[in-house]
Amino acid sequence: MTNLEKKPNSTPGRPRSDQSHRAILQAAREILEQEGYRAMTIEAIAARAGVSKKTIYRWWPSKAAVALEALAAYTDELVPFPDTGSLERDLLTYFEYSIAGLRSPSGDMLRGLAAEAQLDPEFEREFQRSFIVPRKEDLVALLKRGAQRGELAPDIDLHVLADMIYGAKWYRLLLYPSPLDDTFARELVAIIRHLKP
């Protein structure tokens, strides 16, 4: 320990406040839960977090970006893509978790983010990059494992099948007035059962 070992990679100036960062994400979550996505404005977040609007704009380009990070803080741990050795069981397990995860407020948050993605092309790219695409790829990987075990006919395009599976889920979440429940999951798996060679 003769050497002083100063940190060489630090930037000058006051460092970013972790406390403000966390307060912003939490305020966003709380407003969402209590008043819905429409009420989750930058002004409301700033007021509740005890933070200036400038601080929010310094680190996020839009309120949707804040919401996206707040969502990630929620759900980072609850996305276990299972690998039980059985495609059907994997899918059922995944759906069970996934549907549970859409219970409020995550479901409302996702609906808001999906809406925002339609209206703001910049956010759309970020949402796809950080949320939509990785999950789709995980599902394709899950299907690929099943295909390699011979649980899916070899001529099936796994990407399109994944679109159908995720699509059905999102369709019910965003558009169709029917619940996303366990029955839905079982019927969907029953259909996929027919895709064996």
Place this chain on the structure above:
Amino acid sequence: MTNLEKKPNSTPGRPRSDQSHRAILQAAREILEQEGYRAMTIEAIAARAGVSKKTIYRWWPSKAAVALEALAAYTDELVPFPDTGSLERDLLTYFEYSIAGLRSPSGDMLRGLAAEAQLDPEFEREFQRSFIVPRKEDLVALLKRGAQRGELAPDIDLHVLADMIYGAKWYRLLLYPSPLDDTFARELVAIIRHLKP
């Protein structure tokens, strides 16, 4: 008093102006095409149509409702649900038309309406009632005809299958960065081919 020949169910007062009605829908379409859904505000529609905002609010509850009617005026004729006697051919034909219909500006309009539905529960119900549900039922009817011809295994839940088909389409339209093209349609039909008994 021999022959009145007037419409007996008319209300007193100045009747609704059909010209304004049409001008509003057309203005909405034009703004959408030229500047996108975000720019399609009530103020912009009123200004372009040469109409007062009050006149718009008198007949539609929100700009999404205007957009919904403008969309209907576009697409009323292009939704032929075919009945060729073959499920695969029906689906391919339907997808061909459907994907063509999503070319701009209808696709952008639908993306905007889907966004609006996430943010405005009242409009969500109207959108489901007048757009989402009828189309889903038509697709279910199409599938049912195929099932009755023995082209689908009897244990398949046709509503869930329809969710998967429509879901895949909307998923690509709203969320996933891949094109909605003919290859996609063919691969999807190829998957459904496996669902025969």
Place this chain on the structure above:
Amino acid sequence: MTNLEKKPNSTPGRPRSDQSHRAILQAAREILEQEGYRAMTIEAIAARAGVSKKTIYRWWPSKAAVALEALAAYTDELVPFPDTGSLERDLLTYFEYSIAGLRSPSGDMLRGLAAEAQLDPEFEREFQRSFIVPRKEDLVALLKRGAQRGELAPDIDLHVLADMIYGAKWYRLLLYPSPLDDTFARELVAIIRHLKP
């Protein structure tokens, strides 16, 4: 009176609200009196008047313009330029009123407006046009009457003399830490007494 006599000079649209107009001017005055010119922001005026900021910006280009009109509403009646037949008496009478008029809040308002005029060239012109120049011209007219009666030497430039008289008043109001009182007025008139031929 056979003719119907419709007012031809009305503009279309909802007419300007006189109530809001008055509420804005009064709010400006009240804030000035209670909290000073610095606190008299557009936001504060709007909040206190129960008026939207847009309504203020619709009719005035800046908060200084609001203040200018509020001041006019105060002081329109208190500027009697006397004509007693004696220059000295006219000046003393005028100063008496004028100094009284500078008691708060008019004095504070004028200080704020003078400050604004230094910082905003557009407002400077308006302030000069509607306030500074007319009063100067009235004073010059007062002096001219005295000169015609032989109370001022004929070689005296009345505009420069008016600059000195008004200048002394403003200098004490804005810059020099001495009171604007009756003694000051009397000494000033005593000096002008020397300007007889």
Place this chain on the structure above:
Amino acid sequence: MTNLEKKPNSTPGRPRSDQSHRAILQAAREILEQEGYRAMTIEAIAARAGVSKKTIYRWWPSKAAVALEALAAYTDELVPFPDTGSLERDLLTYFEYSIAGLRSPSGDMLRGLAAEAQLDPEFEREFQRSFIVPRKEDLVALLKRGAQRGELAPDIDLHVLADMIYGAKWYRLLLYPSPLDDTFARELVAIIRHLKP
């Protein structure tokens, strides 16, 4: 450690940077000349001087105080109150210099400082103490010399006369849309000529 050679009267810690001090004053002047008083914000000064805002606030209470010192650095040398033995000549000479000194940017700076003084009582006091009052006293002294030589009637209040002289100058600088030129100076002196006993 034989020879420390530090200044004996220094305080502990890093000494004040003279370079920063000068850079701040110069930046203030440059911004004023190029963009006007409104643009001369603390942020702009700090950015142009390559100095942190904190460093400015450590040494000056407000941007007006910076401007005041920057002005002093300009004009310290150009205020010769003459003593030629003739009141008229003294006044004319003084006005000649003084009016020249108000050519930009000093005139703009003074207008900005005068504005600030209306809005910030703390700065007002400082401005009066360090700028307004000393100059007024010098002018009063100039007048007093003239009075002692018998060039002014003995009943004239020299402070009020000084108010009129300075007031006329400031009135034209701040409020009235007429130039401060040599004609003005000559006419003013012509008026004062009448004040002989």
Place this chain on the structure above:
DNA sequence: TCTTAATCGAGACGGTACGTCTGGTCTTAGA
């Protein structure tokens, strides 16, 4: 022909939120 009543355009209204700007304070690492 006159009345009634709902429409139309225009545009002002009270609001809410936007994204930006500046002020004045604070917190780092380094001199």
Place this chain on the structure above:
DNA sequence: TCTAAGACCAGACGTACCGTCTCGATTAAGA
């Protein structure tokens, strides 16, 4: 202890739309 850098809270700025409200004018149907 000072410095440069720059993040922080606070709050006003001026703008954009929202959905509502008054106007005078228009347009039929019924009295």
